[in-house]
Structures are given as C-alpha cells and as structure tokens.
Amino acid sequence: MHAQAAAKIELQSYLPRQSPSPAFDGATLNPVSFFQAGTEIYAQGEKAGALYQVEFGAVRIYRLLADGRRQISAFHLAGETFGFEADATHHFFAEAINATGVRVFRASGTDMSRQLLPLALKGLTRAQEHLLVLGRQNAIERVAAFLLDMSERQGGLRQVDLPMSRNDIGDYLGLTIETVSRVFTRLKEKGVIRLVSLRSIEVLKREALLAMGE
Amino acid sequence: MHAQAAAKIELQSYLPRQSPSPAFDGATLNPVSFFQAGTEIYAQGEKAGALYQVEFGAVRIYRLLADGRRQISAFHLAGETFGFEADATHHFFAEAINATGVRVFRASGTDMSRQLLPLALKGLTRAQEHLLVLGRQNAIERVAAFLLDMSERQGGLRQVDLPMSRNDIGDYLGLTIETVSRVFTRLKEKGVIRLVSLRSIEVLKREALLAMGE
DNA sequence: CGGGAAGTTGATATAACTCAAGGTAGGTGG
DNA sequence: CCACCTACCTTGAGTTATATCAACTTCCCG
Incomplete structure (x- = not known):
C-alpha cells in the first residue's frame, strides 16, 4: 500500500547553512535528518522520546x-513540531510526504514541559476541531475547511501548495480519493479555486470557501 | 435544541465530606461546584484559565x-480533568450531562505545566484516536469502540453506565440518534450486549465487541 | 396515573462509496 | 530534447450505508 520506489539517496545529516531556529531552549542544536518521499520517520509501537521540527x-x-x-490525523509543514506522546511509545506513524528535512530533539534531561505544553495544547485544539469536521461536515465542507487551513498555515496567500496527494487528503478528511477529486472539480466549476498544478491551487473566492468551511 | 427544564436548584458550593483528591500540587483545595443536568460549565468564547476535575x-x-x-469531542467522567486551552479563550462548550460536581482549579500563579503536560498529551492521544473512529469506521465499529472505551474507563466491569443520552452518543460518534439506536438493537439481537436499563448496559461478549471495535 | 421526553422501528431518500475506464502530467531514459 | 511510462488523477455508472421523515412505544418524573 505505502510502497515506495527503492531508496537510492541515503539518509544523511548535515549542519545547517541558514540561521538555525531551535524549537526549545536547552536543546542541543542537532543536525537535520533527511527523509525521502514516502519514508518512515517513526512507526506505531516504536519507542518514543524525541521531538521533531520540520525544516x-x-x-x-x-x-x-x-x-x-x-486515517491521517495531521499534516505537518515547515516550522511545525510533532512527535509528542503521552507515554514512552509512539501511537502513530510518521512519514515524510516529500523530500523532507527534520530536526530531531531529544526531550530527555532538562524539563521542557513549560515549552512543550503550549505546543501540545495547540495540537489538542487542532485535533478537536478536526473532530467536528469528520463528525459533522459533508464532503464539500470538509475540503473547504482543509483548503482554508492549508492557506492559513501558508500565510493566507492566494496560492496554496498542497504537498500531499489526493489520497492523503482523502485519508485526512475521511473521504475517498474519488470524492475529493469530484469536490475539487465542483469548486473549480464554481470558480472558487483554480488548479495551478495538481499540487497547487489558487483561491479565487475566499468568501465562498469560508461560507462552506462552516 | 439544548433547552433544559427551568433550573430550580441553584448552583452551590460546599466543602467535601470525603477525602479530597487535589489534581495538582500547589493548587488551592477549592470547594466543589454543583451543576444541574444540562447546565453550562463554560461556553465557547469565554475567558479560560481554570481547570476542572469531575468529582x-x-x-x-x-x-x-x-x-x-x-460534535461532542469528549465526555469526562468522575476523576477526569478538563478545561485546558491553548490560549486564554475557551474554544468549546462544556455542559453537565447529569447532576455533576466539579472542582475548579485556578491555573494561575505557580507553574503547573509539569503536571498539566501529561494530561494534555493524554487528551491529545484520545482525540487523535477518536479521529480514526470518525474518519474511517462504520456505525457498528463506532458504537463498539465507544462501549469498549466507556467500559475501560469504568474499570472494565461487565456492567457499563452510559450517563449520556442516545443523542449525545450520536453527536460524539458522528451518527444520528436513529442509527445509534439501530446499532444497539443489532448488538442486543446478536447477544453482544444486554440493556439493563436505557442508561446501563451489560457486556455479554467482550470478544465480539473487541473484534468490531477495530 | 398522566404527560412528556427519550428511544425504537419502519419506509424512503441521498450522499458518498465502489468498481471501472480513461486521461494527464511529470519524470526518466534513450 | 523528446517520447514513453507509470503514478496519479478524473470522470462515469451503479450500489450501499446512513440520514431523513414519520409513527409508535417506553420510560420516568411529577
């Protein structure tokens, strides 16, 4: 199912060229780990304990x-942090969607709960809001809410990158790939969005999206 | 919609008779607040900042x-804590389902992040697991997962209390009340559960429930 | 014992799924 | 640089699970 082309580029690490932005005080400024498209970052059942910031x-x-x-419970874009767990075990899988750079922080040692709590709470709110989408919204509303979310997280610009496949979107929204595709078509027909390319849309009528998203 | 019989019993506070179990170190041992069935504990948009433990x-x-x-994102039973927010505002409504006693803790002052983090992470994991149920499971699977969850949280006994209405269950599972009712009937017919009363079931075939719940 | 809310059951409607057949685009090798 | 190849995506036709609408029943609570 989640097969991937044989990896030819090996995982590697390097030291950052640009100004490093450590997610946490007291955390060692670790190097960035690379992950090829489709590769696993961690698996359900594995021992947890590290935190990951998408570069x-x-x-x-x-x-x-x-x-x-x-069921995809979350997407994480550049700048976002993931990997929190309630106990020492991962309860979810994490995979790179595209070629991805991730900075890994060991949470051990110093007490980082003060810095982690806001991030965890943000994630909790996000998840709970997504519950409303999955539990009570129809296909159009789900896609509209998704596009608005992606737009906001990319600065609210008209053009929005969708790094993930329709399949991923479907598995995030609790829909099939066909339904996602049909909704995209409908939104195009209504002039609400425009497909710049398969993985990039332009929001033409933000108001209309907002009206649908809730 | 969420109308309720005119409240005759006023909200009151009292000092606990039983051994108090403060949720957090350093928190004042506040009195318990009473809420009648159907009354609001806090509303979306209200200023947040307190934590609540169900007595x-x-x-x-x-x-x-x-x-x-x-969409009901969570139920909280005796002993459980709720009310965390990512910022100073409540993003959800909280209501007493039945006559309920709640101990309120002000989170201000001492840094409680060390104690709060595990609770927040637990909630996060719960919410993410519920996403799988809403996104990818059918009606029978949802109800089975719900009953198992309620059973576990009540110590795994055969008899399980359901303090909430079918309507609440539907709004938690993303189903209509009719569908919930029909699934209960099917589970009865199959001999998987028995209705002790409307708000109390007995689990007769836990294995069957487990097989359905995932 | 009466009344109203809550729950159940039945018939029908519909949104989304499934299965199937093309179409498109982006990457690779010639 | 072009053409092919393969993933990914789109579109269509038919099916199905769940919603909707409606009537009836049961359980409490006063």
Whole structure:
C-alpha cells in the first residue's frame, strides 16, 4: 500500500547553512535528518522520546486499521513540531510526504514541559476541531475547511501548495480519493479555486470557501 | 435544541465530606461546584484559565456549527480533568450531562505545566484516536469502540453506565440518534450486549465487541 | 396515573462509496 | 530534447450505508 520506489539517496545529516531556529531552549542544536518521499520517520509501537521540527517538506501522521484503512490525523509543514506522546511509545506513524528535512530533539534531561505544553495544547485544539469536521461536515465542507487551513498555515496567500496527494487528503478528511477529486472539480466549476498544478491551487473566492468551511 | 427544564436548584458550593483528591500540587483545595443536568460549565468564547476535575457526574465537551449541528469531542467522567486551552479563550462548550460536581482549579500563579503536560498529551492521544473512529469506521465499529472505551474507563466491569443520552452518543460518534439506536438493537439481537436499563448496559461478549471495535 | 421526553422501528431518500475506464502530467531514459 | 511510462488523477455508472421523515412505544418524573 505505502510502497515506495527503492531508496537510492541515503539518509544523511548535515549542519545547517541558514540561521538555525531551535524549537526549545536547552536543546542541543542537532543536525537535520533527511527523509525521502514516502519514508518512515517513526512507526506505531516504536519507542518514543524525541521531538521533531520540520525544516522543509511535509510530514503525515497516521494510524491504520487491521484491514488497511488509514486515517491521517495531521499534516505537518515547515516550522511545525510533532512527535509528542503521552507515554514512552509512539501511537502513530510518521512519514515524510516529500523530500523532507527534520530536526530531531531529544526531550530527555532538562524539563521542557513549560515549552512543550503550549505546543501540545495547540495540537489538542487542532485535533478537536478536526473532530467536528469528520463528525459533522459533508464532503464539500470538509475540503473547504482543509483548503482554508492549508492557506492559513501558508500565510493566507492566494496560492496554496498542497504537498500531499489526493489520497492523503482523502485519508485526512475521511473521504475517498474519488470524492475529493469530484469536490475539487465542483469548486473549480464554481470558480472558487483554480488548479495551478495538481499540487497547487489558487483561491479565487475566499468568501465562498469560508461560507462552506462552516 | 439544548433547552433544559427551568433550573430550580441553584448552583452551590460546599466543602467535601470525603477525602479530597487535589489534581495538582500547589493548587488551592477549592470547594466543589454543583451543576444541574444540562447546565453550562463554560461556553465557547469565554475567558479560560481554570481547570476542572469531575468529582461525580459527567460532562460533555462540544462545538456547534452555525446551523446547530453538534460534535461532542469528549465526555469526562468522575476523576477526569478538563478545561485546558491553548490560549486564554475557551474554544468549546462544556455542559453537565447529569447532576455533576466539579472542582475548579485556578491555573494561575505557580507553574503547573509539569503536571498539566501529561494530561494534555493524554487528551491529545484520545482525540487523535477518536479521529480514526470518525474518519474511517462504520456505525457498528463506532458504537463498539465507544462501549469498549466507556467500559475501560469504568474499570472494565461487565456492567457499563452510559450517563449520556442516545443523542449525545450520536453527536460524539458522528451518527444520528436513529442509527445509534439501530446499532444497539443489532448488538442486543446478536447477544453482544444486554440493556439493563436505557442508561446501563451489560457486556455479554467482550470478544465480539473487541473484534468490531477495530 | 398522566404527560412528556427519550428511544425504537419502519419506509424512503441521498450522499458518498465502489468498481471501472480513461486521461494527464511529470519524470526518466534513450 | 523528446517520447514513453507509470503514478496519479478524473470522470462515469451503479450500489450501499446512513440520514431523513414519520409513527409508535417506553420510560420516568411529577
């Protein structure tokens, strides 16, 4: 299912060229780890304990049912932090969507709860808001809410990058790939969005999206 | 929609009879606030800052869409803590489901992030797991997962209290009340559960529930 | 015991899924 | 640099799970 082309580029580390932006005080300024498109960052059941900050690229966090059904609980874009766990075990999978750079922080040693709490709470609010989307909104509303969210997280510009596939979007919104595709088509027909390319849209009528998103 | 019988019993406070179990070090041992069935504990948009521990009864946390659609993101039973927010504002409503006693802690002053973080992370994991249920499971699977969750949180006994209405269950699982009712009937017919009363079930075949719940 | 809220059951409607067949685009090798 | 190849995406037709609408029943609470 999540097969990927044989990895030819090996995982590597390097020291940053640009001004480093450590997510936490007291954390060692670790090097950046590279992950190829489709590669695993951590797996459900693995020992947890580190935190991850996306330098570039995008990451999907997901869970699987026994029969292969997948629910993506979150996407993480550049600048965002993920990997928190309630205990010492990962309860989810994390995969690079595209070629992605991730800075890994060991949470051990110094007490970082003061810095982690706001991030955890932000994630909690996000997840709870997503529950409303999955529980009570229809396909158009889900896609509208998703596009608005992606837009906001990219600075609210008209043009929005969608680093993930339609399949990923479907698994995030609790829809099939076909339904996602049909909704995109409908939004195009209505003149609400324009497809710059498959992975990039332009928001033409933000108001209309907002009206749909809730 | 969420109308309630005119409140005759006023909100009151008292000092606990039983051994107090403060949720946090350094927190004043506040009195317990009473809430009648259906009354609001806090509202979306209100100023946040306090934490709430359920002494007895049950609480629902929810959000509304403009047209009245409701998504309950969590139920909180005796002993559980809620009210965390990422900023100074409540993003959700909290209501007492039944007559409920809640101990309120002001989070101000001492730094409680060390104690709060695990609770926030627990909530985050819970919410993310619920996303899988809403996004990818069918009606039977949702109800099975819900009953198992309620059972676990009540010590895993055969008999499980359901303090909430079918309507609440529907709004938690992203289903209509009718669908919830039909699933209960199916589970009864299959001999998986037995209805002791409307608000109390007995789990007869835990294995079958587990097989359905995922 | 009566009344009203809550729950159940039935019939029908519909949004989204499934299955299937093209189409498109982006990357690779010739 | 072009053409092919393969992933990904789109579109269509038919199916299905759940919603909706409606009537009836049961359980409490006063």
